[in-house]
Amino acid sequence: MNIRNKLLIQFTLFVVAILLIFSIGIYSLSSQYRKSDYYSRLQDKAKTTAQLLFNVREVDRDLLKIIDKNTQALYQEKIYVFNEDDELIYSNPSDVEPLKDLTILNTIKKYDNIKYLDGKREVLGLTYEFSERKYVIVISALDRYGYSKMNNLRLILVLGFFIGVLTAIFTGFIFANRALAPISKVVNQVKDITISNLNQRVDEGNKTDEIAQLAITFNEMLQRIEDAFILQRDFVSNAAHELRTPFTVLLTEMEYTLMQDRNTEYYKDALTNLSKDIRKLSKLSNGLLDLARISFDKTTFNEKTLRIDEVLIDVYSNVKSEHNNYSIKLDLESLPEQENQLLIYGNEQLLGIAFKNLIENACKFSEDKKVDVKLEYSEQFIVIHFSDNGIGIPPDDLERIFEPFYRGKNSHYISGYGIGLALTQKIILLHKGRINVQSNENRGSIFKVILPLV
Numbered sequence: 301m302n303i304r305n306k307l308l309i310q311f312t313l314f315v316v317a318i319l320l321i322f323s324i325g326i327y328s329l330s331s332q333y334r335k336s337d338y339y340s341r342l343q344d345k346a347k348t349t350a351q352l353l354f355n356v357r358e359v360d361r362d363l364l365k366i367i368d369k370n371t372q373a374l375y376q377e378k379i380y381v382f383n384e385d386d387e388l389i390y391s392n393p394s395d396v397e398p399l400k401d402l403t404i405l406n407t408i409k410k411y412d413n414i415k416y417l418d419g420k421r422e423v424l425g426l427t428y429e430f431s432e433r434k435y436v437i438v439i440s441a442l443d444r445y446g447y448s449k450m451n452n453l454r455l456i457l458v459l460g461f462f463i464g465v466l467t468a469i470f471t472g473f474i475f476a477n478r479a480l481a482p483i484s485k486v487v488n489q490v491k492d493i494t495i496s497n498l499n500q501r502v503d504e505g506n507k508t509d510e511i512a513q514l515a516i517t518f519n520e521m522l523q524r525i526e527d528a529f530i531l532q533r534d535f536v537s538n539a540a541h542e543l544r545t546p547f548t549v550l551l552t553e554m555e556y557t558l559m560q561d562r563n564t565e566y567y568k569d570a571l572t573n574l575s576k577d578i579r580k581l582s583k584l585s586n587g588l589l590d591l592a593r594i595s596f597d598k599t600t601f602n603e604k605t606l607r608i609d610e611v612l613i614d615v616y617s618n619v620k621s622e623h624n625n626y627s628i629k630l631d632l633e634s635l636p637e638q639e640n641q642l643l644i645y646g647n648e649q650l651l652g653i654a655f656k657n658l659i660e661n662a663c664k665f666s667e668d669k670k671v672d673v674k675l676e677y678s679e680q681f682i683v684i685h686f687s688d689n690g691i692g693i694p695p696d697d698l699e700r701i702f703e704p705f706y707r708g709k710n711s712h713y714i715s716g717y718g719i720g721l722a723l724t725q726k727i728i729l730l731h732k733g734r735i736n737v738q739s740n741e742n743r744g745s746i747f748k749v750i751l752p753l754v
């Protein structure tokens with residue numbers, strides 16, 4: 301069920317409930333009022349009759365009947381007066397049928413005043429004392445006027461109820477439509493946004509109400525999606541470009557070599573060059589694959605508790621075996637007393653790739669090919685510093701070196717593809733850590749990796 305119908309139903313039910321409570325309340329209060337008013341009229345009438353009958357000597361029974369008839373009689377009024385021995389001493393009209401059940405007289409004597417219904421007739425029984433004798437008066441009548449007023453009231457309330465409900469449905473419909481119109485507008489605008497017009501935004505209305513907040517949040521999300529989309533598109537085109545160039549170079553080298561017969565020495569040199577280029581190419585494609593894997597599927601990596609110093613020692617030997625001219629100073633002298641200050645939870649292979657990139661960069665971009673790796677411990681984190689005295693990073697590039705394929709302006713004469721740091725940052729973020737860099741051009745750089753402890 302859509303929100304509009306839900307709102308409409310809830311609003312209508314609410315109005316129905318209020319109208320019902322209101323109508324039932326009014327009807328039952330009026331009914332009670334009618335009843336008590338009518339009984340007090342019956343009582344007044346009974347007392348007046350008794351006073352005239354007993355207290356006023358000048359009035360005999362026949363005269364009383366005439367008076368009774370001519371004073372405002374209640375509709376179909378019947379009055380009976382009994383003496384102490386339950387003998388009827390007066391009744392009006394005189395030809396009234398006798399009381400059906402005389403046992404009621406005892407009940408009246410017991411309680412002095414009782415009220416009950418005999419069919420539609422309201423009956424009041426009460427005692428009246430005169431000259432130390434107790435008489436019983438039973439008076440009954442039909443509250444025709446009261447009941448007809450109640451019928452009218454019922455009709456008005458029922459009509460009012462239906463008119464109220466119809467008005468509630470109608471106004472509810474209009475209000476729900478009006479309140480939800482901006483949402484429908486946003487929905488229609490969102491439907492029009494596709495990959496080809498990701499730069500389109502939805503109308504933010506008055507920028508203050510809840511729907512405007514929704515539109516603003518949605519626009520912010522669109523912005524993030526657009527940024528990610530552009531990043532990915534650039535990544536793919538950069539990757540294609542980076543792969544195409546070395547392939548072309550390889551092909552040209554091979555074709556040139558095959559253009560004519562060469563001596564063994566030439567073939568050996570050519571093959572050595574080719575294998576160097578292929579190794580670079582394989583490094584590039586591995587880096588790209590790792591980056592894509594980490595970017596698109598973070599769930600496939602096995603994680604376990606690792607000792608950070610052991611990971612670094614492995615990386616150390618790995619880099620040393622590939623570049624024996626690199627000088628790596630791994631400072632593990634002052635390890636903390638508690639082992640858990642070295643324990644992190646993560647993937648050994650990925651962290652290995654990240655640390656290797658940082659060590660290789662430090663050496664690659666320094667004339668002395670030296671890197672200093674230091675650990676700093678705290679209660680919740682471990683910080684690993686990679687410092688070098690190399691070419692440094694120009695301030696303008698500092699912001700961008702973590703973007704895929706971005707290379708510093710001063711680094712173009714040094715081989716590389718600009719994906720190492722992007723990959724490293726992704727790996728560190730995957731481990732809920734942070735990476736930052738401080739650098740002075742021509743003086744050196746310090747990359748700091750901060751990882752949470754287990």
Ligand code: ADP
Pocket residue numbers: 657661662663665688690691692693701706707708709710711715716717718719720721722745
């Ligand atoms: P690559 O090393 O292949 O160029 P990276 O993504 O590893 O790619 O690095 C991106 C850029 O960051 C490098 O081209 C370089 O300009 C800069 N950079 C990274 N590490 C260092 C460093 N230790 N010293 C100086 N510049 C660095």
